[in-house]
């Protein structure tokens with residue numbers, strides 16, 4: 475399903491509202507790295523995010539090593555950032571540290 479990419483203004487507003495997230499160098503994704511006490515905590519977080527992502531039908535790209543979870547949010551259907559990434563980033567912030 476097609477969804478619009480954020481305009482430059484919308485992207486700037488989104489970044490201002492999500493201070494813990496960074497814009498990937500190409501401007502097409504949001505990134506944030508989370509660190510937890512151990513793997514169990516990290517995987518518990520990933521499980522919560524996975525359930526949310528399934529409900530939203532919007533899925534993160536992520537990389538986990540032990541207690542670290544690197545998340546990249548982008549919208550494949552838009553070829554870049556959309557409101558779905560902003561919404562998911564905000565929701566994920568509610569789970570992480």
Ligand SMILES: C[C@H](O)[C@H](O)[C@H]1CNC2=NC(N)=NC(=O)C2=N1
Nearest residue numbers: 531532533534548549550551552
């Ligand atoms: C068919 C299904 O709705 C789409 O493939 C969804 C699934 N999850 C998705 N996740 C992300 N990150 N981007 C998408 O464009 C996307 N599209």
